[in-house]
Amino acid sequence: MRIGFFGTPYFAVPSLKMLAGEGYNVVGVFCQPDRKSGRGHKVSFSPIKEKALELGLPVFQFEKIKNPEAVKQIEDLNLDLMVTAAYGQILSQAILDAPKYGCINVHASLLPKYRGAAPIQWAIINGETSTGITTMFTDIGLDTGDMLLKRAVPIGPEETGGELYERLAVLGADVLKDTLEALREGTLVRSPQKEEEASYYPMLTKEMAKLDFTQSAKQLIDRVRALYPIMRCHASLNGEDVKLIQLKSAQTGAKGKPGEVLTADAKQGLIIQTGEGAVETVQIQYPGGKVMEAKASLLGKPIAVGDVFE
RNA sequence: CGCGGGGUAGAGCAGUUCGGUAGCUCGUCGGGCUCAUAACCCGGAGGUCAAGGGUUCAAAUCCCUUCCCCGCAA
Numbered sequence: 162m163r164i165g166f167f168g169t170p171y172f173a174v175p176s177l178k179m180l181a182g183e184g185y186n187v188v189g190v191f192c193q194p195d196r197k198s199g200r201g202h203k204v205s206f207s208p209i210k211e212k213a214l215e216l217g218l219p220v221f222q223f224e225k226i227k228n229p230e231a232v233k234q235i236e237d238l239n240l241d242l243m244v245t246a247a248y249g250q251i252l253s254q255a256i257l258d259a260p261k262y263g264c265i266n267v268h269a270s271l272l273p274k275y276r277g278a279a280p281i282q283w284a285i286i287n288g289e290t291s292t293g294i295t296t297m298f299t300d301i302g303l304d305t306g307d308m309l310l311k312r313a314v315p316i317g318p319e320e321t322g323g324e325l326y327e328r329l330a331v332l333g334a335d336v337l338k339d340t341l342e343a344l345r346e347g348t349l350v351r352s353p354q355k356e357e358e359a360s361y362y363p364m365l366t367k368e369m370a371k372l373d374f375t376q377s378a379k380q381l382i383d384r385v386r387a388l389y390p391i392m393r394c395h396a397s398l399n400g401e402d403v404k405l406i407q408l409k410s411a412q413t414g415a416k417g418k419p420g421e422v423l424t425a426d427a428k429q430g431l432i433i434q435t436g437e438g439a440v441e442t443v444q445i446q447y448p449g450g451k452v453m454e455a456k457a458s459l460l461g462k463p464i465a466v467g468d469v470f471e
Numbered sequence: 472c473g474c475g476g477g478g479u480a481g482a483g484c485a486g487u488u489c490g491g492u493a494g495c496u497c498g499u500c501g502g503g504c505u506c507a508u509a510a511c512c513c514g515g516a517g518g519u520c521a522a523g524g525g526u527u528c529a530a531a532u533c534c535c536u537u538c539c540c541c542g543c544a545a
């Protein structure tokens with residue numbers, strides 16, 4: 162079976178590794194073009210490109226996968242099956258029609274809930290206690306295709322987006338493996354998504370990392386851990402943009418308005434009033450500085466009680 | 472050559488504008504006080520001020536070079 166693999170970030174790596182390890186015939190790996198990134202604008206390869214090169218697989222990178230030359234390339238590969246996992250571009254019907262058995266996608270949620278590009282982070286932001294992996298036949302809609310296999314996992318109460326992302330990447334490879342085996346054995350069952358149960362969440366934007374202290378303590382804590390380490394949540398304090406890397410709930414007798422600093426010393430820590438309850442900032446980062454323990458930071462850079470994060 | 476911030480005691484920072492004895496908070500060590508404590512009081516140790524070169528009577532501070540860390544943007 163000739164397989165074309167479409168993926169870009171780390172999420173897709175375990176799946177590609179599994180395909181190669183299980184002896185599947187991956188005839189082409191498609192990923193997003195190399196981009197200048199990081200300090201100094203150095204060009205870096207995506208995790209999938211790195212892995213594909215390591216495995217000795219041919220790599221294809223198209224600026225727009227819908228362009229005729231890209232579609233022709235896919236058709237010329239004479240694929241039996243396409244596998245996608247966080248590729249990063251929307252596929253066209255012509256592409257989906259190219260492989261004999263269609264296109265199977267690995268999605269990091271329990272569909273039809275959390276359709277969209279950032280299901281992992283959104284699940285944590287919304288305080289979900291479980292999520293999972295769904296494999297599906299890709300259709301022209303956004304994560305709307307018929308579902309194949311589904312597996313759920315609990316979300317830890319303090320788990321970060323990065324940690325869950327890693328777990329789901331591994332689980333995704335596992336579910337994909339079972340899906341392909343079922344496909345070979347002819348036991349694969351398609352089940353349509355129920356539209357009335359569907360939910361869609363958009364891509365993450367940097368505005369989402371700006372903390373709103375009128376939210377409840379739990380919402381703030383969930384948001385900070387959901388976005389970590391992709392984005393570090395931040396708030397403005399006395400004109401400085403301060404990153405609050407890790408929050409936890411705090412008990413204190415003091416009260417204030419949302420965002421107001423209730424305690425700020427090395428013994429009790431940095432505790433901030435929210436719309437509902439209070440949060441302690443465990444780790445903090447100032448502009449130009451490294452991430453540090455908030456209690457240590459207060460020794461050299463005090464914050465006054467009554468100052469307001471906004 | 473994308474833009475910017477930073478490197479000072481074990482930790483976190485001030486001091487750099489305008490060159491003139493190396494400071495603060497905490498920790499640590501010793502002592503004291505207390506029924507007692509993460510409390511309080513007294514005292515001590517701990518720094519080639521990232522590295523190299525230059526200017527100067529004198530450099531953490533001014534000039535040049537290098538190394539390392541961080542944020543933004545992508």
